[in-house]
Amino acid sequence: MRILKYLFILSGLPGFLAAQDRPFITLKSGMTIESGAFVNPREYLCHDSIWNTITITGENFTLDFSGATLWGAADTVSPDQYKGLAFIIKDAKNIRINNLRIHRFHTAIYIENSDGIYLNNCDFSYNYRPKLYSYREHEILSDWLSYHNNESQQWKSHGAAIYAKNLKNSTFESLRITGGFNGILLDKSNGNKVFNSAINFNSGVGIGLYRSSNNIIQHNRLDYNVRGVSHNFYRRGQDSAGVLMFEQCNKNTVAYNSITHSGDGIFLWAGQQTMDQGSGGSNENMFYANDCSYAPTNGIEVTFSKNYIIGNKLNKCIHGVWGGYSYGSLIAENQFYDNKVGIAIEHGFNNNLINNSFSNNEKAIRLWKNENTIDVPWNAFNMKNVKQNEVYSVWSNTFESDKIAIELLNGKNFDIQYNIFKKTPQILYTEKVNNCKLTFKQNITDSISEQSLSRSQKRKNTSIPEFISILDEQTKRLIPPKMVGDLMSAFQCIHGMAYLLSS
Amino acid sequence: MTEWGPYDFRYPHIHLTDIKDSIYTFVVFGPAGSEWNIEQSRGFKSMSLQQGNYQDTLIAFRQLNTAEISINAVHKGSFFFDHTGNFIPANDSFKFTFKRLEPFENWITKCYPFDDHFPTENILQGKVDHLNLVQTYTSNRLHRDWWSLQYEKDGQKQKTNSFISVSQGEVEIEPGNYNLELYLSGRSRVYLNDRIVYDGSESEQSKPFLIPVELLHKNNKIVIVSANKAGIASIHCRLLLR
Numbered sequence: 001m002r003i004l005k006y007l008f009i010l011s012g013l014p015g016f017l018a019a020q021d022r023p024f025i026t027l028k029s030g031m032t033i034e035s036g037a038f039v040n041p042r043e044y045l046c047h048d049s050i051w052n053t054i055t056i057t058g059e060n061f062t063l064d065f066s067g068a069t070l071w072g073a074a075d076t077v078s079p080d081q082y083k084g085l086a087f088i089i090k091d092a093k094n095i096r097i098n099n100l101r102i103h104r105f106h107t108a109i110y111i112e113n114s115d116g117i118y119l120n121n122c123d124f125s126y127n128y129r130p131k132l133y134s135y136r137e138h139e140i141l142s143d144w145l146s147y148h149n150n151e152s153q154q155w156k157s158h159g160a161a162i163y164a165k166n167l168k169n170s171t172f173e174s175l176r177i178t179g180g181f182n183g184i185l186l187d188k189s190n191g192n193k194v195f196n197s198a199i200n201f202n203s204g205v206g207i208g209l210y211r212s213s214n215n216i217i218q219h220n221r222l223d224y225n226v227r228g229v230s231h232n233f234y235r236r237g238q239d240s241a242g243v244l245m246f247e248q249c250n251k252n253t254v255a256y257n258s259i260t261h262s263g264d265g266i267f268l269w270a271g272q273q274t275m276d277q278g279s280g281g282s283n284e285n286m287f288y289a290n291d292c293s294y295a296p297t298n299g300i301e302v303t304f305s306k307n308y309i310i311g312n313k314l315n316k317c318i319h320g321v322w323g324g325y326s327y328g329s330l331i332a333e334n335q336f337y338d339n340k341v342g343i344a345i346e347h348g349f350n351n352n353l354i355n356n357s358f359s360n361n362e363k364a365i366r367l368w369k370n371e372n373t374i375d376v377p378w379n380a381f382n383m384k385n386v387k388q389n390e391v392y393s394v395w396s397n398t399f400e401s402d403k404i405a406i407e408l409l410n411g412k413n414f415d416i417q418y419n420i421f422k423k424t425p426q427i428l429y430t431e432k433v434n435n436c437k438l439t440f441k442q443n444i445t446d447s448i449s450e451q452s453l454s455r456s457q458k459r460k461n462t463s464i465p466e467f468i469s470i471l472d473e474q475t476k477r478l479i480p481p482k483m484v485g486d487l488m489s490a491f492q493c494i495h496g497m498a499y500l501l502s503s
Numbered sequence: 504m505t506e507w508g509p510y511d512f513r514y515p516h517i518h519l520t521d522i523k524d525s526i527y528t529f530v531v532f533g534p535a536g537s538e539w540n541i542e543q544s545r546g547f548k549s550m551s552l553q554q555g556n557y558q559d560t561l562i563a564f565r566q567l568n569t570a571e572i573s574i575n576a577v578h579k580g581s582f583f584f585d586h587t588g589n590f591i592p593a594n595d596s597f598k599f600t601f602k603r604l605e606p607f608e609n610w611i612t613k614c615y616p617f618d619d620h621f622p623t624e625n626i627l628q629g630k631v632d633h634l635n636l637v638q639t640y641t642s643n644r645l646h647r648d649w650w651s652l653q654y655e656k657d658g659q660k661q662k663t664n665s666f667i668s669v670s671q672g673e674v675e676i677e678p679g680n681y682n683l684e685l686y687l688s689g690r691s692r693v694y695l696n697d698r699i700v701y702d703g704s705e706s707e708q709s710k711p712f713l714i715p716v717e718l719l720h721k722n723n724k725i726v727i728v729s730a731n732k733a734g735i736a737s738i739h740c741r742l743l744l745r
Contacts, residue, residue, distance in 0.1 A: 075587055075589045077587075079507055079586075079587060103588045104587065104588065125588055126586075126587055126588030129507055129508055131506055131507065132504065132505075132506050132507070132508065133506075133686070133710060133711045134504075136519060137644070137646070138644075138646040138739070140686055140710075140711055140737075140739060141648060141686075141735070141737055142686065142709060142710040142711065178511065179507075179508070179511065179586060179587075179588060181508075200511075201508065201509045201510075201511040202508065202509070203507070203508030203509065224509040224511070225509075226504075226508075226509050227504065227508060227509070229504055230504065231520070232521075261509075
């Protein structure tokens with residue numbers, strides 16, 4: 001045991017000795033740092049004189065700022081007047097930066113063309129933030145954000161705690177970014193990780209990705225990245241978000257984060273390239289076990305793309321999931337409670353809504369299509385994709401006390417099986433589905449009536465709903481409420497497993 | 504929300520939650536375990552509390568003959584960081600304020616479809632009698648957004664992206680110095696008591712802007728003429744304390 005103890009101590013010795021080799025430096029305006037150092041942990045009042053950005057470049061070293069704090073403006077300056085860039089990291093590889101604090105700059109750190117940067121235990125709070133003009137009773141339209149184009153690094157001018165372009169294999173850990181505009185913006189940056197960080201109470205986006213793939217965002221607090229909300233007056237969000245992914249962002253993982261009260265919890269858009277050419281998208285991203293509740297707009301918004309939304313909490317939003325034009329997506333094992341609409345998808349196809357739990361939503365699932373979509377700006381996407389057979393699989397979900405469980409408008413092919421409906425006044429509401437193939441079988445309910453399976457109220461008396469005839473005997477059978485409760489968990493489990501095995 | 508983004512519940516802040524008739528409900532937020540007390544208030548007959556703990560609800564009864572309402576309070580207790588990251592030590596006498604201006608206002612806005620030509624000087628003076636009035640709105644605050652002007656003609660629904668709006672407001676307020684906050688789309692002109700105080704176009708102002716004004720009388724007249732072509736249009740005007 002004693003030998004093990006000595007071995008353990010000796011194993012830390014090389015690192016300790018290497019640390020002793022690092023010089024002790026004091027930061028100076030415009031300096032370039034190319035080797036490891038301990039930094040004088042004082043407060044640097046960068047606004048007292050002209051302050052030029054510090055450059056960090058080179059390879060294989062550690063910079064320990066020991067709590068050094070850079071202030072870019074005096075406390076009398078309003079946040080929309082903060083200027084300047086504190087640090088630029090460029091052409092760098094394997095550099096570790098610890099214990100740095102930067103406040104009241106326009107952008108704290110800009111990273112370019114770098115690999116293996118490790119930022120640990122840093123605080124980049126209270127940097128630039130624009131003034132908001134919306135007030136209690138009214139929103140002002142100029143407060144709306146637009147992240148749709150970053151081809152010329154337009155995002156850079158917005159200001160952020162960290163803006164990174166062409167960054168790869170890097171890690172941001174234990175960062176604190178609050179009271180600012182944007183947290184971390186990644187542009188054409190792949191294979192990075194953001195974890196254990198608190199990026200909250202910012203007025204733009206917590207973490208934003210543009211043409212960035214294979215990144216992992218995990219175990220962060222990304223709450224209250226929001227604007228455009230006034231209780232009892234308006235809930236707009238104005239395109240703020242906890243996590244934003246725009247333009248060809250693929251195979252990212254967003255898991256185990258708390259993303260509550262943000263404009264959208266997660267906001268994904270395929271991108272202009274997809275709108276123009278009809279191809280590509282922001283695809284195969286995994287959103288797993290996040291809490292995206294209390295979004296003033298959408299818990300998760302994913303459009304024109306194919307993604308996996310699994311095991312998330314999506315409660316008390318306007319839409320739990322807004323999935324306009326989503327295709328081939330899997331929305332499974334999520335919890336939807338007290339939303340205006342749990343899952344809302346317009347013009348989607350080949351989507352699988354499996355094993356979700358819905359309760360107390362005004363509408364649990366709403367799937368629809370508008371008749372005329374020729375004149376929309378994304379017509380290229382329509383032309384390439386909407387010819388496909390629009391199958392929706394709605395399998396093994398549980399619905400409890402939702403006003404309407406499933407609403408279908410003007411679609412083509414719906415496969416609704418193995419669901420459980422409990423205390424649901426209207427199980428199925430349909431409009432303009434005369435030419436659609438609707439499979440509705442093996443579902444269980446605690447009560448059933450023609451009303452609960454009615455078509456549009458307007459058309460109810462003019463034709464008998466066709467799908468009543470394809471209900472099988474098991475579905476039509478009345479099952480006492482208690483039995484439904486007992487069956488619910490077993491049923492879900494069996495069919496959830498069956499699905500996973502089959503896929 | 505505050506004008507600087509989401510409020511983080513850490514620094515002292517007076518939040519107006521509800522107005523019912525002349526009863527105003529506030530919640531005073533701030534660092535847990537600390538206290539606040541009111542130093543001064545304006546525009547209220549009485550208040551339910553003069554001091555309290557954070558998260559307490561404060562109910563105030565409005566005095567209706569003043570436009571300005573304000574509450575000035577002092578924090579007592581633990582340290583905190585304010586909205587700019589400034590460290591405020593424990594027991595520092597930190598002052599925080601709620602302010603709002605509520606003048607008596609009456610607005611009437613009239614809308615006229617208008618072709619794509621640049622508005623003439625006559626139109627910018629509000630001489631629009633020759634145009635076809637299709638929509639009229641009345642309100643006690645001027646804040647309106649359009650996603651194209653929609654109206655009915657011969658029983659048919661119509662909409663147009665090009666239109667003129669003329670808003671005329673009577674504003675009753677104590678004489679003094681104020682800021683006029685404006686957010687206007689298109690080509691616009693603003694008159695205050697028949698004097699031009701703004702004459703410009705949207706391209707010059709992409710967000711709300713302030714015009715300092717001196718009001719010499721209690722009763723004032725504001726006229727805003729705005730010509731829009733883009734469909735999405737906004738008119739917003741309010742007086743703020745300077």
